[in-house]
Amino acid sequence: xxxxxxxxxxxxxxxxxxxxxxxxxxxxxxxxxxxxxxxxxxxxxxxxxxxxxxxxxxxxxxxxxxxxxxxxxxxxxxxxxxxxxxxxxxxxxxxxxxxxxxxxxxxxxxxxxxxxxxxxxxxxxxxxxxxxxxxxxxxxxxxxxxxxxxxxxxxxxxxxxxxxxxxxxxxxxxxxxxxxxxxxxxxxxxxxxxxxxxxxxxxxxxxxxxxxxxxxxxxxxxxxxxxxxxxxxxxxxxxxxxxxxxxxxxxxxxxxxxxxx
Numbered sequence: 001x002x003x004x005x006x007x008x009x010x011x012x013x014x015x016x017x018x019x020x021x022x023x024x025x026x027x028x029x030x031x032x033x034x035x036x037x038x039x040x041x042x043x044x045x046x047x048x049x050x051x052x053x054x055x056x057x058x059x060x061x062x063x064x065x066x067x068x069x070x071x072x073x074x075x076x077x078x079x080x081x082x083x084x085x086x087x088x089x090x091x092x093x094x095x096x097x098x099x100x101x102x103x104x105x106x107x108x109x110x111x112x113x114x115x116x117x118x119x120x121x122x123x124x125x126x127x128x129x130x131x132x133x134x135x136x137x138x139x140x141x142x143x144x145x146x147x148x149x150x151x152x153x154x155x156x157x158x159x160x161x162x163x164x165x166x167x168x169x170x171x172x173x174x175x176x177x178x179x180x181x182x183x184x185x186x187x188x189x190x191x192x193x194x195x196x197x198x199x200x201x202x203x204x205x206x207x208x209x210x211x212x213x214x215x216x217x218x219x220x221x222x223x224x225x226x227x228x229x230x231x232x233x234x235x236x237x238x239x240x241x242x243x244x245x246x247x248x249x250x251x252x253x254x255x256x257x258x259x260x261x
Contacts (some may be wrong), residue, residue, distance in 0.1 A: 008220070008221040008222065008223065012039050013078065013079055015076050018052075018074050018075065018076040019075045020076075021246075022037075022052055022110075024076065024220070025072075026053060026072075029055060029072075029227070031239075032058055032239065033055035033056060033057055033058060033059065033061075034055065034056040034057075034058060035053055035054075035055055036053065036054045036055075036056075037052065037053045038050050038051075038052070038053075038099055038164050039051050039054045039071070039102060039103075039104070040098050040101070040102045041096070041099040041100060041101040041102060042099060043095065043098065044098055044099075044100075049096070049099060049185070051071045051072070051073060051096055051099075051101065051107075051109070052070045052072055052073050052074050053071070053074075053106060054069055054071050054072070054107065055069065055070055055071075056068065056069045057243075060238050060255050062242065062243040062251075063237075063243050063245040063250070064248060064249050065249050065251055066190060068250055069107060069250065070107055070108045070109070070110055070217075070229075070250045071096060071101065071107040071108070071109040071110065072109075072111075072219060073089070073092065073093050073096065073109055073110075073111055073112070074112050074115070075089045075111060075112070075115070076104065077113065083180075086115045086116075087115070089111060089115045090111070090115050090211050090214075090216060092153055093109040093110075093111050093211075093212040093214075093216040094109075094211070094215070094216055094232060096109045097109050097214065097215040097216065097252040098252075106251065106252050107250070107251070107252070108215050108216075108217060108231070108249075108251055108252050109215065109216055109217070110216070110217040110218060110219045110229060110231075110249045111193075111216065111217070111218055111219070112218070112219040112220070113218070113219075113220055114208070114218040114220050115211075116208055116218075117209055117216075135260060136251075138170060139166055139167070139170050142144060142165075142166035142167075142169045142170050143162050143163070143166040145166075146162045146165045146168070146169070148163055155248055156236075158246075160232065163201040169254075181202070187221050200226050208232060208233050209232045209233060212231045212232025212233070212234075212255070213232070213251035215231075215253050216231070217229060217230055217231030217232075217236070218230050218231070222238075224240070225238040225239070225240050225241060226238055226239035226240045227239045231248070234248060236248050236250065
């Protein structure tokens with residue numbers, strides 16, 4: 001996942017099944033890539049398998065492989081998808097990077113959506129649930145109070161500062177400043193949700209680097225970049241910026257060889 005940009009996370013249940021998700025995404029990708037679905041392959045053990053799709057750039061110039069191609073595996077998250085299932089998707093994708101795919105050989109594999117999107121979704125749900133408990137009218141009164149206080153001293157506070165101070169004052173009034181929130185403020189965070197969200201971001205960052213070492217990446221849409229292909233948190237391609245100028249390759253890495261990211 002890319003940090004500093006907002007991932008446009010799919011809501012569980014948006015698509016009725018994996019095929020509907022794949023059809024939607026591949027229809028988008030067809031603008032920039034040749035798409036071949038259900039490509040057969042074989043594990044090193046000899047067992048046969050298939051990958052959802054293999055994509056090849058329509059304009060291969062600028063890519064850093066001689067014959068750029070990569071595999072996509074789709075997973076349709078359901079509301080009750082467990083953490084174990086999501087990590088199972090990573091294990092499957094990692095196994096696919098060791099397969100020989102018909103006409104392609106070994107391929108880097110990208111999951112769609114990111115198996116780590118649940119971390120961001122969890123933080124968003126926590127923040128949204130707390131926000132719904134706050135009276136809009138009372139909160140607006142607090143905003144006006146903060147703005148007026150600043151004007152008395154010749155200051156024009158930013159909207160972000162006004163919002164932060166209004167939320168803090170409102171929670172104090174409701175007796176919601178728990179020990180967890182107090183310690184979050186002492187640590188320099190705006191509130192406990194901000195601390196938990198940063199924790200989730202850090203955890204997601206570490207995990208995405210880990211699965212990137214296994215030659216597994218992510219295909220996700222982001223605000224400002226559109227559909228984006230990443231590995232280890234690094235952009236390889238996006239619909240708005242095109243191919244990365246840094247020579248990251250699509251093919252699976254061999255051991256710790258850094259030149260074949």
